[in-house]
Amino acid sequence: MGPLLLAADSAFSVPLATSLRSLAERSPLSWPLEVHVLYDGINEEARRKIAASFPLGSMVLHWHQFDLSELVRGYSTLSHVSKMTYARLVLPRLLPEDCQKALYLDGDILAFDDLWQLWSTDLEGAVLGAVTDRCLDPTGHAGLPRVKRYFNAGVLLMDLRKWRSERISERAFDYLDRHPHTPYCDQDALNAACDGRWKQLDMRWNYQCGPLEEIEGKAQSGALSIIHFVTPVKPWQPGNLSPNVAFYNSFRGRTRFVRTRSEYVKHVLKRTGYQLLEKSPTLRIFWHRTKAVAFWAGSILAKPKSGRRSKTGHKRTHDPMGQS
Structure with missing residues (x-):
């Protein structure tokens, strides 16, 4: 099996290690997996912990540090999405020209099947294989590109030869230059660039889990390959x-990022607080008002004081050394 491509920043160290662990455990016949990670902000200690999170000999890990800030300046993201999402558009450049195929995976996935089955899929002339986005309807959401079908970009089986010859990355960046505030970032851009040129894969290879959907039963049934x-x-x-949470922690617990006691206590306290807010309208109102007052007070305190005028009429200011 050929190279696997992922991207992450420091906030994704834990899910990256957990995803890689699941990938290694489910594809033992393909060891060592060749994995390329484009990263920004993950320090050396975290990289060592990630590399030690999967079985010895299961993976050859290549780290590629890359600062995307200049490349994606002016492009927007959703509030919970890192700028590293745009790494999908540059990852093919990391591989040599003679590398004709690669599999891209988001860092917030878990694998439950041997990836060889996905890797060996015949793309039948398409530039990539992907799964339809089950959360978005391209005809019903303002701002999405008008395409025949709209895919989720979390799992992409890429024909790199066609990707390069059809200038997919360049076309995606062209779309972003024209639509810098497109709601789903590079995913929108890739859908625009690959319209009519991608093959629909079975939903099992990128099952998009909803926020309140309990997934353990479906995963254990064998019906899903990637969550x-x-x-x-x-x-x-x-x-x-x-x-x-508990299901995910069963995977995280096999990495070098096992949740500590203090992290567990913090989780329980915050979760209990959120549950109380969810059940009590009165507490919710009190909580939101408290946050609003705190925000207002913080804004007042953070506001720089205007310089006072001395008795001589000259405005007094503070210099960088703190002297008036």
């Missing part, structure tokens, strides 16, 4: 109300 946590409610975040 993708697509919403802002991520099961590794402390305190959130995802029903998949």
